[in-house]
Amino acid sequence: MNYEAIVIGVSSGGMNAMKTMFPLLPKEFNIPIIIVQHISANSENLWIRLLNDKSNLEIKEADEKEKIEHGKIYIAPPNYHLLVEKNKTFSLSIDERVNFARPSIDVLFESAAEAYKNKLIGVILTGSNNDGTKGLKLIKEYGGLTIAQDPSTAESGFMPASAIAAMQVDYILSLEGIINLLIKLTQLQLYK
Amino acid sequence: MRYKDTTELEISSLLEVIYQKYGYDFRQYSEAHIRRRIMNKLRMSGLENITQMQSMVLYDETFSASLLQDLSITVTEMFRDxxxxxxxxxxxxxxxxxxxxxxxxxxxxxxxxxxxxxxxxxxxxxxxxxxxxxxxxxxxxxxxxxxxxxxxxxxxxxxxxxxxxxxxxxxxxxxxxxxxxxxxxxxxxxxxxxxxxxxxxxxxxxxxxxxxxxxxxxxxxxxxxxxxxxxxxxxxxxxxxxxxxxxxxxxxxxxxxxxxxxxxxxxxxxxxxx
Missing domain, CATH: 3.40.50.150 (Vaccinia Virus protein VP39)
Structure with a gap:
């Protein structure tokens, strides 16, 4: 399977998780990563710059209408939902909160599942609510690959546990395990 | 060409009907956004599919009025940002x-x-x-x-x-x-x-x-x-x-x-x- 995008949903404990994961990705990593991190409405994006300094890949806030490109990590801006269009560009919306969240993981995952169908990987990491469970189920229904962080290794295990309880998740792994799997999947694609 | 899925076709047909019948034009809105709104409405309404929703838009003005409300964005606040x-x-x-x-x-x-x-x-x-x-x-x-x-x-x-x-x-x-x-x-x-x-x-x-x-x-x-x-x-x-x-x-x-x-x-x- 040639995957075209990875979507990641992460909530409480997310900063540490991202600090652990992103520096491990090599610069040849060729699948775009799109992230919803629950974050307060008025926060600055300084943390994105700090993450960027430690990463081999460019990490940036997703702009509306921006074309999704390989080798980049996109993060949803605070107080906006992030959606993926069929033409693989981003849309933003200020619609009502979903699961008390804006950006909401479900909103990203569901739109991405419709855009990428079975060429999508969905990942649920640490968090203390159930946002993302519905979205991950839809990714599975479209034939995409689903991954949850092993709740016992998560700073807050509730969010991955919610996904695991709701469906047959393909892989349940630690952060390092998830990164190794993603790298393996993309290396296979390189040789095709 | 990229073939459209059934839902996509139903949505573009629905938006055409809304425009032709009521003059509100959502045909150039973000597709992912419109899809989300319409799928929410579908779930709430108990209708089977969007084609059924289209006949409601044709024949039921009360339903149409509520659908138009749902397609309009009313999230705002004082001194936002x-x-x-x-x-x-x-x-x-x-x-x-x-x-x-x-x-x-x-x-x-x-x-x-x-x-x-x-x-x-x-x-x-x-x-x-x-x-x-x-x-x-x-x-x-x-x-x-x-x-x-x-x-x-x-x-x-x-x-x-x-x-x-x-x-x-x-x-x-x-x-x-x-x-x-x-x-x-x-x-x-x-x-x-x-x-x-x-x-x-x-x-x-x-x-x-x-x-x-x-x-x-x-x-x-x-x-x-x-x-x-x-x-x-x-x-x-x-x-x-x-x-x-x-x-x-x-x-x-x-x-x-x-x-x-x-x-x-x-x-x-x-x-x-x-």
Missing amino acids: PGFYRSVREKVIPLLKTYSFIKIWHAGCSTGEEAYSMSIILQEEGLYDRTTIYATDFNQQALNYAKQGIFSNKMMKEYTSNYQLSGGKESFSNYYISDDNNVIMNQSLKKNIVWANHNLVTDSVFAEVHLILCRNVLIYFDRNLQNKVQKLFYDSLIDGGILCLGSKESLRFSEFHEEYSELDKQQRIFKKKY
């Missing part, structure tokens, strides 16, 4: 002060929270009496709500904090009276607001104005429609007039990029070149 309103005070107000009569167009005002915010700033800056604010939206129900100027009590804590962060000079509670559930905004705040039904997609220029605020509306439009509405704004602004967009909206990809200078890059405030 306080940093933006601070910049309006510091950078836009001094420019407005140079005019003897000021016209402001608040495009896509929804339930009016941001129009009232603007009235408050203008009163505090001593400009209100020589200003007319045209607050427009295509959603008549939202406009009717806006006109009343009655808002839920629950939000006032957040609005007060927004107001203070934006550089407010008074006690925010001076601007309303409250009962158990609601606040009623002071009558004087709406004295110079003209509430009017205007559809950015299908209607044209109606006035020449000094300042346009259109925040978090264009994000719902595709690139073509964004350009069309940008032309409408450009044609409506006087030379040297000010355009305010939402905090994640830009002119970067617009045909009018070169026609404006940046008054505040971060807060997305632009000035039409002479």
Whole structure:
């Protein structure tokens, strides 16, 4: 399977998780990563710059209408939902909160599942609510690959546990395990 | 070619029917957004599929009215993005002060929270009496709500904090009276607001104005429609007039990029070149 995008949903404990994961990705990593991190409405994006300094890949806030490109990590801006269009560009919306969240993981995952169908990987990491469970189920229904962080290794295990309880998740792994799997999947694609 | 899935086909057909029958044009809206809204409506309505929804739109006006409400975005708040309103005070107000009569167009005002915010700033800056604010939206129900100027009590804590962060000079509670559930905004705040039904997609220029605020509306439009509405704004602004967009909206990809200078890059405030 040639995957075209990875979507990641992460909530409480997310900063540490991202600090652990992103520096491990090599610069040849060729699948775009799109992230919803629950974050307060008025926060600055300084943390994105700090993450960027430690990463081999460019990490940036997703702009509306921006074309999704390989080798980049996109993060949803605070107080906006992030959606993926069929033409693989981003849309933003200020619609009502979903699961008390804006950006909401479900909103990203569901739109991405419709855009990428079975060429999508969905990942649920640490968090203390159930946002993302519905979205991950839809990714599975479209034939995409689903991954949850092993709740016992998560700073807050509730969010991955919610996904695991709701469906047959393909892989349940630690952060390092998830990164190794993603790298393996993309290396296979390189040789095709 | 890329084949469309059934839902996509049903949605484009539904949007065509809505446009042909009611004149509301969602055909150039962000597809992912419209799909989300329609799928929510489908779940709530208990209908089987979007084709059934289409016959409801053809034959049931009550259903159609509620669907149109669902397709319209009514999320807003007073002094949304306080940093933006601070910049309006510091950078836009001094420019407005140079005019003897000021016209402001608040495009896509929804339930009016941001129009009232603007009235408050203008009163505090001593400009209100020589200003007319045209607050427009295509959603008549939202406009009717806006006109009343009655808002839920629950939000006032957040609005007060927004107001203070934006550089407010008074006690925010001076601007309303409250009962158990609601606040009623002071009558004087709406004295110079003209509430009017205007559809950015299908209607044209109606006035020449000094300042346009259109925040978090264009994000719902595709690139073509964004350009069309940008032309409408450009044609409506006087030379040297000010355009305010939402905090994640830009002119970067617009045909009018070169026609404006940046008054505040971060807060997305632009000035039409002479």
